[in-house]
Amino acid sequence: MQWAISVDHKKLALMYIGAGLCFFLVAGLEAAFMRLQLARAENDVIDPETFNQLFTMHGTTMVFLVGMPILLGFGNYLIPLMVGARDMAFPRLNAFGFWLFIFGGLLLYFSYLGADGLYGAGTAPDVGWFAYAPLTSRTFSRGNSTDYWILGIMVSGFGSMTTAINFIATILCMRCPGMTLMRMPMIGWMMLVVAFLVLVAIPILTGAQIMLLLDRTLGAHFFDPETQGSAILWQHLFWFFGHPEVYILILPAFGFVSEIMPTFSRKVLFGYPLMVAATVGIGFISLGVWAHHMFVVGLGPVLDSFFGATTFLISVPTGIKIFNWLGTMWGGRLHFTTPMLFVTGFVAMFVIGGLTGIMLATVPLTWQLSDSYFVVGHFHYVLFGGTVFGIFGAIFYWFPKATGRMLDERLGKWTFWLLFIGFTLTFMPMHVSGALGMPRRIYTYEADRGWEIWNLISSIGVPVQMAGVAIFLWNAIRALRRGPVAGNDPWDAWTLEWGTTSPPPEWNFDRIPTCTSARPLWDRKNPEDPDAYYE
Amino acid sequence: MGGAGMTALPANQEAGATLRSPLSRAKVGMACLIFMESAIFSAFLVTYLYYIGKSPDGPQPLECLELGLVLVNSACLISSSFTVVIAVRALARGAMGAFRFWLALTILLGIEFLVGTGYEWWGLIEDKGLTLQSNAFGTNFYSLVGLHAFHVIVGMLMLVIILVLSIFGCIRPDRDHQRVDIATWYWHFVDVVWILVFTLVYIVGRVPQGAPAS
Numbered sequence: 201m202q203w204a205i206s207v208d209h210k211k212l213a214l215m216y217i218g219a220g221l222c223f224f225l226v227a228g229l230e231a232a233f234m235r236l237q238l239a240r241a242e243n244d245v246i247d248p249e250t251f252n253q254l255f256t257m258h259g260t261t262m263v264f265l266v267g268m269p270i271l272l273g274f275g276n277y278l279i280p281l282m283v284g285a286r287d288m289a290f291p292r293l294n295a296f297g298f299w300l301f302i303f304g305g306l307l308l309y310f311s312y313l314g315a316d317g318l319y320g321a322g323t324a325p326d327v328g329w330f331a332y333a334p335l336t337s338r339t340f341s342r343g344n345s346t347d348y349w350i351l352g353i354m355v356s357g358f359g360s361m362t363t364a365i366n367f368i369a370t371i372l373c374m375r376c377p378g379m380t381l382m383r384m385p386m387i388g389w390m391m392l393v394v395a396f397l398v399l400v401a402i403p404i405l406t407g408a409q410i411m412l413l414l415d416r417t418l419g420a421h422f423f424d425p426e427t428q429g430s431a432i433l434w435q436h437l438f439w440f441f442g443h444p445e446v447y448i449l450i451l452p453a454f455g456f457v458s459e460i461m462p463t464f465s466r467k468v469l470f471g472y473p474l475m476v477a478a479t480v481g482i483g484f485i486s487l488g489v490w491a492h493h494m495f496v497v498g499l500g501p502v503l504d505s506f507f508g509a510t511t512f513l514i515s516v517p518t519g520i521k522i523f524n525w526l527g528t529m530w531g532g533r534l535h536f537t538t539p540m541l542f543v544t545g546f547v548a549m550f551v552i553g554g555l556t557g558i559m560l561a562t563v564p565l566t567w568q569l570s571d572s573y574f575v576v577g578h579f580h581y582v583l584f585g586g587t588v589f590g591i592f593g594a595i596f597y598w599f600p601k602a603t604g605r606m607l608d609e610r611l612g613k614w615t616f617w618l619l620f621i622g623f624t625l626t627f628m629p630m631h632v633s634g635a636l637g638m639p640r641r642i643y644t645y646e647a648d649r650g651w652e653i654w655n656l657i658s659s660i661g662v663p664v665q666m667a668g669v670a671i672f673l674w675n676a677i678r679a680l681r682r683g684p685v686a687g688n689d690p691w692d693a694w695t696l697e698w699g700t701t702s703p704p705p706e707w708n709f710d711r712i713p714t715c716t717s718a719r720p721l722w723d724r725k726n727p728e729d730p731d732a733y734y735e
Numbered sequence: 736m737g738g739a740g741m742t743a744l745p746a747n748q749e750a751g752a753t754l755r756s757p758l759s760r761a762k763v764g765m766a767c768l769i770f771m772e773s774a775i776f777s778a779f780l781v782t783y784l785y786y787i788g789k790s791p792d793g794p795q796p797l798e799c800l801e802l803g804l805v806l807v808n809s810a811c812l813i814s815s816s817f818t819v820v821i822a823v824r825a826l827a828r829g830a831m832g833a834f835r836f837w838l839a840l841t842i843l844l845g846i847e848f849l850v851g852t853g854y855e856w857w858g859l860i861e862d863k864g865l866t867l868q869s870n871a872f873g874t875n876f877y878s879l880v881g882l883h884a885f886h887v888i889v890g891m892l893m894l895v896i897i898l899v900l901s902i903f904g905c906i907r908p909d910r911d912h913q914r915v916d917i918a919t920w921y922w923h924f925v926d927v928v929w930i931l932v933f934t935l936v937y938i939v940g941r942v943p944q945g946a947p948a949s
Contacts, residue, residue, distance in 0.1 A: 289760040365767040373760040399771045407778030411878065420867050420874040422782065428792075428871040433785060437778060 207291035208706050209276050212298045214602060216273025217595075219302060220266050226309075227261040228669065230254045232662050235626070239659035241647035249319050251643035252326035256349070257308075259329030263445065264353055265305045267583070270591050271452040272301075272363050275391045277602065279367060281697035281704060282385045284376025284713040284720075289369035297362035304356025308348060316343030325349035328641065330442060331412075333423035333434040338416055347416060350409045357402045364398035367391050376696070376713050382476070383718040383735075385695045386469055387455030389476050393483040394451045397444045400487060405441035408434060432497060439490035447486040449583060450550075451479065453590025454521060457543040460597050461525055463693045464540035465532030471524040472718065478517035478524075485514040495566040504563045511561035518554060522547060537691075538612030542593030545620055549585025553578055556631065571641075574634025580627045592619070592672070599679070600686030604702040607683065611675040618668030625661030629654035694719035694731075765917050769924045772886065776928055779879045780935060786871045787940050793870035796941045799863045808851035809933055812887070815844035816926045819894070819919045826915055829908040831901065838898050841922070845891045852884055876936065883925070883932050890925045893918050 203211055234254050237246040246254070276294065280287055288294045308325075317323025323345045327335050336346050371392045375384065412434070414420035421429040462469045469475065491499060491507040525547055534540070556578040560566050569575060592615070599607050633654040638645065645651055689698040699721050700709055717723055717731035790796075822837035856877075859865045867877045897915055900906050906915065 290764060293764075361771050365764055365771070368767050369760040369763040372763050373758045399767060400774050403771050403774035404778045407775045407782075410882075411779075411782065414867065414874070414878060418867050420878065421871050422874060422878075428786075428790060429874075430785070433782065437782075 207287075207295045209280050209288045209291065209294060210602070210704065210706075210708075212294055213273045213275075213277035216269045216276060216298060216301070219305070220270035220273060223261050223265040223269075223305060225669070227258050227266055228666070230258040230261070232666065234258070235659040235662045237643060238645075238655050240656065241645055241649075241652050243644055246643065248643040249323075249326065252328075252641075253324040255641055256325050256328050260308065260325070260349065260353065262583070263329060263449070264356055265301075265308070267449045267587055268356075268360055269301050269305075271394070271449065271587075272360065274452060274456070274591075274594055274598075275367055275387075275394070276363070277598070278387060278697060279370050279391055280374065281601075281700070281708055282695050283371065283374060283379055283388060284696050284709065284715070285370060285374035286708050286712070288366045289374055290366050293362050294366050297359040297366070300359030300362070301356045304352045304354070304359060307355060308352030311345050311348035311352075315345040315348045317345035318342045330438050331434075332438075333412075333429070333431040334425055336412060336416070336434075337424050341416075347413070350413050350416075354406055354409050357406050360398050361402050364395035364402075367395035368399075371395075376715065378715040379720075382473065383715060385718075386458035386472065386475060387452070389479050390451045390455030390458070393479050394448050396483055397448050397451075397486065401441045401444035401448065404437055408437035408441070411437075432494075435494050435497065436491070439493040440487075442493065443490040444486045446579075446582070447482055449587050450590075451482070453546065453587045453594075454479070456590045456594040456597070457525060457546055459695065460539045460543045460593055461528050463597075463691050464535045464537055465529050466535070467528055467532040468719070469524070470527030470530075471520075474520055475524050478520040481517040482514060485510060485517070489514055492561055492566070495563050496570045508561050508563050512558065515554060515558050515561075522551060522554075537596075538607070538609055538616055539593045539597035541613065541616045542589050542596065545616065546586060546589040546593060549581055549589060549623070553581030553583075553585055556581065569634060571639055572634035573630040573638045573640055576640050577627050577630030577634060580630070584627065585623060589619070592616075597691070598697075599676070600690045601697055601702050601704070603680060603683075604686050605679045605683030606686050606690060607679045608675050611671055611678075615668045615672040615675065618664055618671065622661045622664030622666075622668060625664060626658045627661075629657045633658075689721070694722040696720055699724065759913075761914065761917050765920050769920065772924065773928075776882070776931075779875075779882055780931060783875045783879050783935055783940065786875050788942055790870040790872040794859075794863050794865040794873065795943070796872055796876075796936075797943060799859055799865050799872075800937055800941055802937060804851055804855050805933070805937060808848045808855075809929065811844040811851070812848045812926055812929055815841045815848075816923050818844065819922055823912065823916045823919055826906070826908050826912045831906075831908070835898065835901055838894060838901070842891060842894050842898065845887060845894070849884060849887060849891075852880065879932055879936065883928055886925050886928070890922045893921060 203215060206212065231254075233246055234251065237243050237251060276288065279285075311324045313322060315321075315323050315325075317326065318341070323343060325331075325345045325348060327341055327346055327349065331346070331349060334340060371384070371388055375381075381389075411420070411422040415422050415424060415429070421427045423429045423431055423434045425431050458469055458475065489507060489510045491503060492511045495504055495507075529544075536544075556574070560569065560575065560578060596607055596612055599605070633651045634640075636650050636654070638649070638651045638655075645655075686702050688700065688702055690702075691698070696709075696713055696715070697704070699713060713720060715723070717735055719731045723730040723732065818837050819841040822834050822841060825831075825833035825837060865873045865876070867873055897906065897918060
């Protein structure tokens with residue numbers, strides 16, 4: 201009950217992360233069923249109707265109910281602690297946003313029980329996570345399963361928007377004395393840009409979903425090509441949301457890397473001002489790349505070239521970040537603890553996903569590869585190898601702060617290596633099967649296409665990843681019950697959250713801290729050699 | 736949060752460390768809300784723009800939309816932005832009577848706008864046969880104007896709550912005039928959006944429709 205009525209940013213954050221992890225297990229199971237079905241040619245474990253629901257729910261869940269809440273949860277936990285505030289700017293609004301997310305998620309999942317679809321009652325949405333028109337029209341999507349998709353996402357989207365307002369107000373107005381914007385931990389900048397993107401992008405999706413709802417329930421003609429509507433317009437609106445969304449999901453993970461890597465390299469973050477500039481640059485450029493999801497629509501050479509060029513352009517600030525992280529590690533005293541392993545793995549995986557992204561920015565190549573497993577491999581390298589690895593790194597890094605207990609390092613390393621190997625087994629072969637012509641979202645395939653071996657390897661990776669996640673859960677439960685006591689500052693870090701107790705009191709700091717440099721805790725620990733001297 | 740004690744600074748640290756952010760979180764929060772609402776409106780405005788001239792069948796904007804009533808409505812809504820400013824200034828002076836009068840006038844002007852819009856819609860539906868379902872023009876017209884009217888209602892609820900609170904003596908000039916001021920930002924936003932909607936729907940959009948789509 202204490203938790204249900206709480207407006208404390210830390211409790212809400214832990215509920216965000218906990219709920220996100222629950223949805224992560226569900227979405228992972230959905231993916232596991234799909235891989236089971238695709239393990240061999242002409243398999244019949246799962247029928248095509250169920251398969252459509254599985255990939256729709258897996259994608260929707262991972263983006264809206266796993267990625268967003270966990271990342272917003274970390275923002276919620278860390279922003280007030282790292283900028284030296286006692287709570288978010290609007291604590292009650294914060295709780296409101298969290299409960300909107302929960303109800304949106306439950307509404308979406310209620311469709312498994314209550315929604316009416318093409319195949320009768322109990323039909324989950326089956327229109328794919330980007331729900332292209334006119335597949336979502338009443339003609340092709342009978343019943344109300346698509347309405348559950350619309351409303352579930354819309355409700356949780358309103359939650360994300362209120363949280364974004366909170367982030368911006370907290371970061372701009374609640375920093376402790378002396379913490380200028382350029383002394384703020386890097387994650388603060390990342391969350392600021394993320395919140396900006398949420399406020400630009402999610403409303404566009406909400407608007408498009410309102411239009412779709414009007415189409416479906418009141419007979420409007422926004423997206424129905426038979427009656428003057430335009431199916432392409434839905435694609436434009438969706439991807440104008442959809443591409444910034446990708447950066448909403450990756451920028452917080454960039455923030456985790458930028459906090460964890462310096463601590464375990466025992467060096468300050470390399471090129472902080474450039475990192476800020478690159479983050480802001482990504483924020484703006486990401487608003488102008490959306491139609492690279494639409495190269496096969498036939499927008500014409502001018503638009504295709506423009507969006508190809510902007511997509512190449514956005515790889516420049518992203519590349520700057522990669523080099524800054526390498527520069528941070530370069531010459532440092534590296535401690536390969538579990539969080540450090542995860543963020544190092546993050547950089548490696550993200551570079552691979554980024555490079556295949558640059559390949560896909562090449563218009564003619566996309567004509568060949570669009571909607572193939574190559575694309576599936578690409579975005580899982582970015583979102584799983586990137587975002588999810590970043591999230592695991594963050595969990596291992598901040599778990600001691602949030603609970604006061606240490607996670608076990610040996611089990612943590614098992615988790616990392618199992619996830620890393622399982623991930624590579626599952627997603628690397630997808631590039632090959634995609635290049636060989638295997639389309640995404642097919643529930644089965646004929647033998648003798650040369651796809652079997654790659655699909656089998658992909659499926660073998662799944663139990664390996666599941667073992668990694670299971671060990672992590674065991675590790676977390678064990679640590680909560682009898683993990684070694686963490687103390688305030690187990691990693692000898694420099695940001696303010698490590699200056700209070702673990703777990704922090706409800707008011708975070710007995711006295712509002714002050715700072716004179718970007719590493720206030722270093723200054724406190726080394727008063728004879730304060731960091732401000734070097735700034 | 737507000738009354739949080741600050742640590743005394745060691746003498747060797749720079750004096751600038753005592754500076755806190757000059758921004759008020761209420762202002763930043765409202766600005767963010769308005770920014771977010773602008774994004775929702777831009778989705779509908781761009782969609783409207785996209786569909787201009789693409790409704791060959793059914794009722795046409797040129798024959799449906801008449802400027803007479805809508806100009807009166809617009810004048811009321813725009814002038815309500817001025818009356819609300821006068822109300823806030825009266826509150827800052829502590830003149831509660833004037834504050835309530837100008838706030839009530841603002842609400843009345845808003846009600847005129849809504850009633851006028853409803854009357855216009857009634858005419859469109861009854862006489863011209865334009866509905867959400869008739870064509871792309873109808874779909875876009877009712878969605879965009881309706882979305883705006885919905886926001887007028889939300890803004891007016893804020894003003895009504897403030898008026899009721901002030902009648903019950905819960906609004907104190909010294910403490911609350913800035914809060915009321917920030918709440919009225921939303922009302923100004925609703926007005927500015929109407930200027931865009933009006934321009935798009937009643938000026939840019941009143942063009943002959945193209946040939947039937949092939």
